Amino acid sequence: MTVRVISQHFDPGEQINAFVKDHHGAGAAVTFTGLVRSSPSDPITTLTLECYPELAVNQLDAIRSEALTRFNLLAATIIHRYGTMKPGNPIVQVMTLAPHRGDAFDGAQFLMDYLKTDAPFWKKETGPAGTKWIESKSSDDRARARWE
Amino acid sequence: MRVLYFAWLRERLDRSEQQVEPPEQVKTVADLINWMAENDEAFALAVEKRSLIRAAINAQIVSHDASLADAHTIALFPPMTGG
Numbered sequence: 001m002t003v004r005v006i007s008q009h010f011d012p013g014e015q016i017n018a019f020v021k022d023h024h025g026a027g028a029a030v031t032f033t034g035l036v037r038s039s040p041s042d043p044i045t046t047l048t049l050e051c052y053p054e055l056a057v058n059q060l061d062a063i064r065s066e067a068l069t070r071f072n073l074l075a076a077t078i079i080h081r082y083g084t085m086k087p088g089n090p091i092v093q094v095m096t097l098a099p100h101r102g103d104a105f106d107g108a109q110f111l112m113d114y115l116k117t118d119a120p121f122w123k124k125e126t127g128p129a130g131t132k133w134i135e136s137k138s139s140d141d142r143a144r145a146r147w148e
Numbered sequence: 149m150r151v152l153y154f155a156w157l158r159e160r161l162d163r164s165e166q167q168v169e170p171p172e173q174v175k176t177v178a179d180l181i182n183w184m185a186e187n188d189e190a191f192a193l194a195v196e197k198r199s200l201i202r203a204a205i206n207a208q209i210v211s212h213d214a215s216l217a218d219a220h221t222i223a224l225f226p227p228m229t230g231g
Contacts (some may be wrong), residue, residue, distance in 0.1 A: 052152070115230055115231050116228075120156035120225065140231075
């Protein structure tokens with residue numbers, strides 16, 4: 001499974017170990033894991049991600065296919081959670097495998113920049129100040145635009 | 149035709165989906181949003197800022213000028229905040 005949209009907790013270490021296991025032609029594996037953040041200036045108790053699963057799988061499949069071609073990746077996997085999570089929990093993990101590190105890094109960055117703006121997930125955080133939907137950021141749009 | 153709502157749009161409308169039977173002159177996503185807004189004050193308020201409404205037809209992202217021909221499921225939602 002190369003795109004997984006799941007509601008259960010996942011173990012980032014287990015995922016990368018399984019991902020690199022059977023690829024002997026690769027010289028570089030890059031993993032990015034996005035975590036639920038709670039900071040003293042912006043404390044939260046839970047983060048809930050709403051999702052449109054059918055569209056999410058379509059979007060992530062398309063983004064992944066483009067990354068494979070564009071960066072000559074040997075493999076790429078995207079895992080994205082939805083549901084309610086706590087600070088420190090993994091939300092998303094992208095993993096890329098390529099002959100050399102440049103393409104593996106670029107491929108992972110590309111996947112993350114695209115899925116921030118193009119995958120149908122919506123974050124809602126709950127903290128001492130109450131519950132609010134996170135607004136989309138123009139910095140995310142700019143990060144995506146640099147690949148166009 | 150089935151219309152799905154997500155995130156704050158779903159909350160503001162207090163429903164996650166509904167069935168609609170738009171008249172023949174409703175040909176695009178923009179037409180559908182305008183037609184629904186004309187017939188539903190709560191909907192009109194929720195979609196007031198059209199630039200914040202994204203759309204998908206049959207689980208494919210589309211722009212507001214996309215045709216509704218062959219559409220069985222339309223989704224309307226705010227800008228995405230995944231990752």
